[in-house]
Amino acid sequence: MEHLIRVQNDYDRQVLAWLRRRIGDAALQSAVQRLAGSSKPYLSTICRSLGIRPPSRRQFAAETSRIHRAVGDSYLARIREILAKGPAQASPHQ
Structure with missing residues (x-):
């Protein structure tokens, strides 16, 4: 376009x-x-x-910030799951 x-x-x-x-x-x-x-x-x-x-520049920035926060939160949740499993269960290829 x-x-x-x-x-x-x-x-x-x-x-x-x-x-x-x-x-x-x-x-x-x-x-x-x-x-x-x-x-x-x-x-x-x-x-x-x-x-x-x-939308204003500020509205776009706020939306981008919300998206980045959501992505970060999902990564942190996944990291916490991996850490909660412990070293023996985290990766079977060690």
């Missing part, structure tokens, strides 16, 4: 992914075609034309 839309930074990439999940590729491509002139439209222009306000 980046070949149709002006994406300038990581925040734009996050907004584009969010928009694709929210409205789908077909609707997004249709909006781009309506706005397409001699150059690629900005993502903010597309959002305004659709009447959609994307």
Whole structure:
């Protein structure tokens, strides 16, 4: 989709992914075609034309933080399981 839309930074990439999940590729491509002139439209222009306000940078950062915390918690839980089994049961190939 980046070949149709002006994406300038990581925040734009996050907004584009969010928009694709929210409205789908077909609707997004249709909006781009309506706005397409001699150059690629900005993502903010597309959002305004659709009447959609994307999440803020802070909201994306909070979501990323929640995901990282969940992944970390799952790894810690797995490590605790391995440690709870003890050295004899942790790895049968020792």
